[in-house]
Amino acid sequence: MRLILLGAPGAGKGTVAKMLTAIDGSVQISTGDILRAAVKEGTDLGKEAQGYMSRGELVPDALIMGIMGERLLEDDCQSGFLLDGFPRTIPQAEALKELLTKLNIELDGVVNLNVPRDVILDRLTTRRTCEDCGAIYNVKSNPPKVEGVCDKCGGKVVQRDDETEEAISKRLDVFNEQTAPLVGFYEKEGMLWDINATSSDEVVAVIKEKLGIA
Numbered sequence: 001m002r003l004i005l006l007g008a009p010g011a012g013k014g015t016v017a018k019m020l021t022a023i024d025g026s027v028q029i030s031t032g033d034i035l036r037a038a039v040k041e042g043t044d045l046g047k048e049a050q051g052y053m054s055r056g057e058l059v060p061d062a063l064i065m066g067i068m069g070e071r072l073l074e075d076d077c078q079s080g081f082l083l084d085g086f087p088r089t090i091p092q093a094e095a096l097k098e099l100l101t102k103l104n105i106e107l108d109g110v111v112n113l114n115v116p117r118d119v120i121l122d123r124l125t126t127r128r129t130c131e132d133c134g135a136i137y138n139v140k141s142n143p144p145k146v147e148g149v150c151d152k153c154g155g156k157v158v159q160r161d162d163e164t165e166e167a168i169s170k171r172l173d174v175f176n177e178q179t180a181p182l183v184g185f186y187e188k189e190g191m192l193w194d195i196n197a198t199s200s201d202e203v204v205a206v207i208k209e210k211l212g213i214a
């Protein structure tokens, strides 16, 4: 499958992407995960991105397109990809369109995950993430079996740096200003799948139905 997962911070893009990769081996490409890994490794990209991320702002489009222009050419993308957190601005969406046309790749659809704001705020303040493998947990709905320890790899399960109340509020404002207009962009392209994303199982079921997967 070749899908874009669109949605506010905490809408469940990462959770749904991980469930979808288990179906047919399509790769999850999360620009947030790529940037967090770069910050952790202290690369030039990480140093440049860190300030934007901890303030809850978007990293400049040119940096993101540099990453994605290379990532989409890698071999593991041949069997399908789930774009999680990209594109996030109209210029990124336009650049992606141009890139996919050049590579002769067609998207199956753009999944818009709709979740009420109060649910989002609750999810973000209760999310925990594995520092090592990126597995996503929630202290209320999906805690690790042993507190602070990843079920999958034994890594440390922590709260992300951008999960302060101030950064969450900034990320939601940035989403409304810069990312929400992508809904109209993809609607015009005839590619938008608007889905109620209160239940991740239901989101996956709708996507499978649209793709004709049993």
Ligand code: AP5
Pocket: 007, 008, 009, 010, 011, 012, 013, 014, 015, 016, 030, 031, 032, 033, 035, 052, 053, 054, 056, 057, 058, 059, 060, 061, 064, 084, 085, 086, 087, 088, 092, 123, 124, 126, 127, 128, 136, 137, 138, 139, 141, 142, 162, 171, 197, 198, 199, 200, 201
């Ligand atoms: P990024 O990592 O992409 O963060 P985000 O978009 O804010 O999305 P999140 O990861 O916070 O949420 P999610 O929708 O994946 O939800 P999740 O599945 O974890 O980006 C971080 C930063 O990087 C940005 O602020 C920006 O600075 C930079 N960046 C990244 N991409 C960029 C780009 N393209 N351009 C510019 N800058 C970029 O779920 C959330 C919680 O809810 C979890 O605890 C989960 O367990 C729980 N949950 C999920 N679904 C359900 C459910 N159905 N029921 C109950 N609980 C649920």
